[in-house]
Amino acid sequence: MIKKFNKIDGRCVERIYGQERFGYSQSDFEDLYDLIKWAEQGGYQGSELQFYDFYNGKVYKPFDKKRNVIYGNPVYAEKFFYFLQGDYGQKKITLYRYMPESVLDAVKEFDIEEVNLYNLKIIGTxxxxxxxxxxxxxxxxxxxxxxxxxxxxxxxxxxxxxxxxxxxxxxxxxxxxxxxxxxxxxxxxxxxxxxxxxxxxxxxxxxxxxxxxxxxxxx
Known part of the structure; x- marks a missing residue:
């Protein structure tokens, strides 16, 4: 049986290790480091991070698309999803804890100069x-x-x-x-x-x- 999510974008849904219910997609293949390149070229259109529920077919988006904002790939740990948001307009990198329909918390915020954006990511438990x-x-x-x-x-x-x-x-x-x-x-x-x-x-x-x-x- 082939099923459909309630929102169709033609994007590939990736697995998030540690659980089976949700997958995710990114709207493009840029990463946090690319914010620097885009800033030098006049700015970045912004990306979308979406979560797909294989139990009920719903698609969730923690944030609407915003110019000069980009997301790292999510991980699952301690019963929540975690992801990084880079906002070049605000010059901030923020770690979020997320669970669709229940939790969206900012856990830690950095000035963009405090971190190296090259290969910046979340690992570990x-x-x-x-x-x-x-x-x-x-x-x-x-x-x-x-x-x-x-x-x-x-x-x-x-x-x-x-x-x-x-x-x-x-x-x-x-x-x-x-x-x-x-x-x-x-x-x-x-x-x-x-x-x-x-x-x-x-x-x-x-x-x-x-x-x-x-x-x-x-x-």
Missing amino acids: PVHIISQGDEEGFRCYYPEKISFPLQEQESVILIEGERIYLEKWVEEGWDDENDCAQDTYQYYSKIIIKDFFGNTISEEIGCLNQSANGDWWIS
Whole structure:
């Protein structure tokens, strides 16, 4: 049986891990970092974040579309959805807690100069606001401030308890001269666990994968 939501936009509905009832869509593919580019070009038309209820077919929109306002992808944690709103007109980044038809709370607000918009996102349980990149390293802005450098091919995937989980992709057996893989070629990931000071606790071969119910698995 094919069903229809009560609002049709032709957008792809993405899964939100940790629950099965709601999906989401974004009205375009811009991200928070793109606000800077658009500001230099005269401003951004604004984006829409929508939530889709697979139980009753309703579509929910926490905010109407507004010029120079953009949204990060939502996550599900502690029985709520969380998402970031970037408002270049107000020069603010705001973390919202949301549940359709019941809750829309501003949890934390930052001046836009307080955060690096590059790879700015929400991860972890409870939620953490982070940014990361080879040059700037890893930075956490909420609920505590954490920072340490990253090596090449490293990225932070998860924060749980007092441990920060990174993945590092490794490529071995590549023939640079002929630009091809040798018979011994391998491509795999390592999981590196660090504390909040950037000290390495452990390192092992593995890749972190989140299942539909929110559990994390090492493969």
